[in-house]
Amino acid sequence: MNYIPNTDADRADMLAVIGVPSVADLFHDVPEKQRFPELDLPPALSEMEVLQELQALADENDDLNHVSCFLGAGAYNHFVPSVVDSLIRRGEFYSAYTPYQAEISQGTLQAHFEYQSMICALTGMETSNVSHYDGATATAEAVIMALQVGRGKRSKVVLSPTLHPQYRAVVRTYTQGMGIQIAGEDAPLGDLAALAGPAGADSACVVVQNPDFLGRLYTPAEMQGLADKVHAAGAFFIVVTDPVSLGLFVPPGQYGADVVCGEGQPMGNALSFGGPYLGFFATKLSEVRKSSGRIVGQTVDTDGKRGFVLTLSTREQHIRREKASSNICSNQALNALAAAMYLAAMGKYGLRTVAELSYHKAHYAAGLIAALDGYEVKAAGLFFKEFVVRCPKPVALINQALLDEFGILGGYDLGSDYPELKDHMLLCVTEMNSRAEIKQLVDALEELAGSDDLAALDGEEAAQ
Amino acid sequence: MSYKFDPQAKYAKSHEWVRMEGDVAVIGVSDYAQHLLSDVVYVELPEVGDTLTQGESLGTVESVKAAEDAYAPISGEVLEVNAALEDNPEWVNEDPYGKAWLVKAAPSDLGQLADLMDIATYEKYVAEEEEKGGH
Amino acid sequence: MSEPLIYEISRAGRRAVSLPACDVPEAPFPADAVRADLPLPEVSEIDVVRHYTRLSQLNHSIDTGFYPLGSCTMKYNPKVNEVAARLPGFASLHPLQDALSAQGAMALIHSLQELLAEIAGFSAVTLQPAAGAHGELTGVLIMRKYLYDRGETQRDIILVPDSAHGTNPATTSMSGLKVMVVPSDARGNVNLEILRSLTAKHGPHLIGLMLTNPNTLGLFDENVEEVVRLVHEAGGLVYGDGANFNAILGIAKPGLLGFDVMHYNLHKTFSTPHGGGGPGSGAVGVAAFLADYLPGPIVVRDEDDEYAWQMPAKSIGRVKAFWGNFAVLVRAYTYIRMHGAEGLRQVSENAVLNANYLQARLRDVYPIPHSDRTCMHEFVAQGKLEGAPGINTMDIAKRLMDFDFHPPTVYFPLIVAEALMVEPTETESKETLDAFADTLIRIAEEARTDPELLKTAPHHAPVKRLDEVKAAKDMVLCYGPGCGG
Structure with a gap:
């Protein structure tokens, strides 16, 4: 099965207009010896057969409907209201590209502006981007932002040992070419104050998770105490958090965070064996130009009517190329939309x-x-x-x-x-x-x- | 297309100007540069006390389509930055040689001024650039 | 048409969800840790449904119309993919549950690793990267670590053609390496003469070359084997940017052309939806000598015929939490299984046929710098029309919206002035291509007779042209107190 509407008659007509005898003639630039290699793939299946095969694979898993x-x-594993999956299935959302052409992408743009607004409300921050790949890469991007603010003079990154182990691994992977030092991971588990020790004039940031990987919740006073010490050292205070916890607890924006980021999956996204999820990322307005990832801004059209566009794009790779702070292009836009729908429905x-x-x-x-x-x-x-x-x-x-x-x-x-x-x-x-x-x-x-x-x-x- | 030039200033190939006012070097970007950028929306400046090195970036001037580095036309130490540009980036378009100066610096080597173009040479250079670039 | 913000329809006391009563004894809250206010909207369920339904109607999408966005491969996203990804046995699976309780999912991952390796001619594949740029970072870090492990730590340069996507130079910087730009020649290929001088001069410092082939001009590099040979001769590695892989499925295998690493964009070539900007999947394939460097864990089949997670021996590390964008992988797997070898070749043949047909229909009306060559899956025209000096590419793009077409990619690649990059994909019919070509021809005529019509376009979109300068200056980035909205 394929999804190609061209018939043999169409192809013949089109080749005549192009002026070549056969479709194969369109590929003469490919070195002849390498042209049309054999692909050793299993035979094609019909839709019915492929669904049967996939159902059989799915049945081999002990999914959460059975355990x-x-x-x-x-x-x-949080509840996802039915409206979220129902609305996210609209082809107008999922089969659209990045909203570069704003006039015909107002749906995505406004929904993402609302996502940014709700993430700001939740985290207590002033700006949010439209997502990173997941909580781990959002954390790595926050660290890189802090390193860039440190302009090479601050090359130490302090990671709490109770930051998610996989997030720490991803920070390490992302920064392996940057010539930095990572400290803090040998601090006693759960001892916030011990993290202030390694934070000095050479430090770009301190990254703490709250509630931490072991589930422990630190009070706003404890967090503020650490934030003050981190800021006294001139470093960024990066807080990784669980968005659902912010339904109840004081948001990091109220205890000194410069960046608040984390895994957005709990907001309306299926577990799906690990992805796609979304990394949420919020910061202060004064730091927004140093941050990476797409951002939607409000503006007006030529009639003065409110509308939305991608903005501050000069931070990004397609304009700044090798000077961009991150290479991110595709993000997790649809997952951010699901998160927005979730937050709107939950309220x-x-x-x-x-x-x-x-x-x-x-x-x-x-x-x-x-x-x-x-x-x-x-x-x-x-x-x-x-x-x-x-x-x-x-x-x-x-x-x-x-x-x-x-x-x-x-x-x-x-x-x-x-x-x-x-x-x-x-x-x-x-x-x-x-x-x-x-x-x-x-x-x-x-x-x-x-x-x-x-x-x-x-x-x-x-x-x- | 005709552009404005400041007869008192000297110019770098990367389209910055420097004008000596007593012992102080006032630095900005040229009218041609702001035309290339179109509407300027943001200007990033160094901090007072930073060291400028001739030919190295001292900040960024951004439109919605481009972010261009401004390069220091001469070396020196930053004495003052034009903080008002933060709220009024459009001054770069409106008055590139006046209100939109970027930094004032204490030059460390006045001899470097000899590396720069005078107005006549720069005018010719801009004409050539425009021919080439088709802007 | 305009839709209020969700906050503007909020009314205190409205609810859109019903949640169970607490069935356990309540624990006391730590008073000093509880937040005072949670400023989220308060709406009813029908508000949520109408709000997002109306917003969706303000979008152009593949499901509603032609989307010839160059280098983005906006092909039809089969509905069966959506059903497959939502099977409860996949969608309700926790990423950290024991491997033995997720053998079906792991079998799918293992199988997709092998299918992708075969399709592009590589030895091993990781599915962990979440997007194309993420795959690039993965690939460049692999190249760097491999060369550094051999003691060649002086290598710090990556060559990037001037036609490359911005992600290539950005990835290079992010990996702590330096970019050196290689210009294109008059036929749109990598300039061999300059490449020779660069490899001669910088050979011992090269990490390698990042090459998109077909390139962003839509051209298959006529000297690709020589390009690869020159980089290898200098001790560097060749990275393939797979953004344009839709042109060569079953036509050429990058691994056999000598590419050492390549990322696949499953959200382009393999039909998974773009989602308004993501999620994607940037799987990475490598030649055998780099297999140990892949990020992981990847899925292997052990001696008991069970699937297990394994971290490659010299791995660059994790690039993401968990295993990758699994639900995207399910969709790509579904697509590949439904096509088979012959079907995939037909995909590329028809993608290339459609692009050449459109190029042929437009070449007398719009300048197309390389129309003397056969294009691959896309081509680059210019929005510079004789007799219409005031009209530019943006005007043409905005006018296309009035005819319910999404514009092509505009102003990219940077090496073509006023670029209009057109990629029709294989899932569009001749009738659609003809209607699009007729419209572009009509717009070229309007550009001469009624330029104002283009300058003020779009006229029939949900909003008129938007003020991007105001957006960047005012920075209204969220709604609500403290947001300046």
């Missing part, structure tokens, strides 16, 4: 309610698990929807049993990222987890703590 999910760690009441439900349910689950023999909930301070649990057995074994025997997707195994947290699991509870599901998880964990099967498996693993 209950207590896994987060940067991708979250003031809905997002607060989702955040509150997540908070209450997570605390309920943590309380029950803390009472179990063999488990220890390690929530030293405040937390939002995720918390660390020390387990009596290796996390991989517990998770395998949870899935196989109870249909539960357990928490993230922290041992691989934090050796000191071997046998520790990061559990996530959202509004999607009912009280009954939480009870099932707690009962399952209790059962597994004493299970001889697991002990046997444990021995087997140890022997390997």
